[in-house]
Amino acid sequence: MLLAVDIGNTSTVCGVFEEKGNITALFTFKTEIPVSSEEILIKLKNFLELYKIKLKDIKGLSIACVVPSALNYWVEMGKKWLAREVLVADHTTVDIPMDLLYPSEVGADRLINALAGWEKYKTSLIIVDFGTAITFDCISEKGVYLGGAIAPGLFISAEALFKKTAKLPKIDLSEIPLQTIGKDTISALKTGLLYGFTGLTDYLIDKLSKEMGSSPKVIATGGMAKFIVPLSKKIEKIDPYLTLEGLYYLWKQKKP
Template sequence: MIFVLDVGNTNIVLGIYKNEELIVEWRLSTDNRKTSDEYMIEVAQLFAYNKLEVSDISGVIISSVVPNIMYSLEHMVRKFFNKKPLVVGPGIKTGINIKYDNPKEVGADRIVNAVAAHEMYKKPLVIIDFGTATTFCAVAANGDYIGGTISPGIKISSDALFQRAAKLPRVELIKPETVICKNTVASMQAGIVYGYIGQVDFIVSKIKEEMIALGEENPMVIATGGLANLIAEGSKSIDKVEPFLTLEGLRIIYEKNRE
């Protein structure tokens, strides 16, 4: 079995694959103040709760956009699993040709998503990852990572509205039935959610135009991340939601680098 870890700015998503099947998935808060022992205790509790044996783990792979946390996580893996983790970064085989001006600037999560989506669909793709930031990635039919866009995540936008406007409350991120609302909470929810749906559809339309101009066929649009379903419900541009796209990409990259 393979233990995979996707470290984001807000959450660490962990999963265990048995062959090609994701048998369990967990989320922990990202906290670079935690020691390797603290993370080890949390992981040990998750294993015990799910009646999993540490000895069954044959390999570990990590992707991270939080450099400060890696020392603790890598040491946790060495202590708990007695293995050196594979870390997504320069020198790792991905099968993806990155066309960025500086390929090292592309976040590990974006590369991992591109690997998974290309392996799954083998066609031009727009990949949207709804995380702390929302990333839009353009991937060619041959697997080239063409580039993309980064915007503030929906939770960041919502928190900023609450923090900077004295009379506005913090609201739950749900989609009201109407845009013309009769109270402050619903008005904020409509503005945040429908405004974000509009942003997603516009950015996707522009990416599609540019990809077609480069000679790609009309791209398929894949969404992933915690709020993907919320936005996909109202979006005209999202074709498929893949909630475990990043974990699947980690499994694929591990297999490519197994030897």
């Protein structure tokens, strides 16, 4: 079994894959800087026990991380306690053609999404990842990663509003406003956040598509996608496990 780990700024998402690529376990926890590799091991062991998976069943560890201060602890845990081989995704390990000025600057999650998107769909593609930030990644019809765009995420924008404005309450974004004109503060906040970010998303997709000179397939992933995709006119589907699947594809390519 392979343990795929996507360490984001807000959450860490883990998936356990069987040899043929089926996900047998999936769990998420808050990203924190651990004090030791043993701390990660204990947390991981507790989650795996829920699925009746033993640590010895994990034969490999594939990681995408955008939090450098957490990465070393995960690598140490993998090599010391879990697996013989630990694979870390970056511009040197992800084998996809890139048309970029500075490949080393691109986040591992974006590279992995591009790899997974091409492996799964084999067509020109825009991947919108709704995480702490919203990233837009463009892949050409020949499988070249072209770059994309980055915007503030829905959650951190909402949090900024709540922290900087004393009278604005926290709200439940799972309920779509029935009308655009908010008649109270909560409905006005929902309109601004949900429809505002939908507008941002669809406008950027339209601009990126025109610059690509094609009609790319548009898919979404990330934990916040469920709030925006139902309102979007441009996104075709949600692919919730895309990043984890990319880590699986990477492992298959690099497997010792």
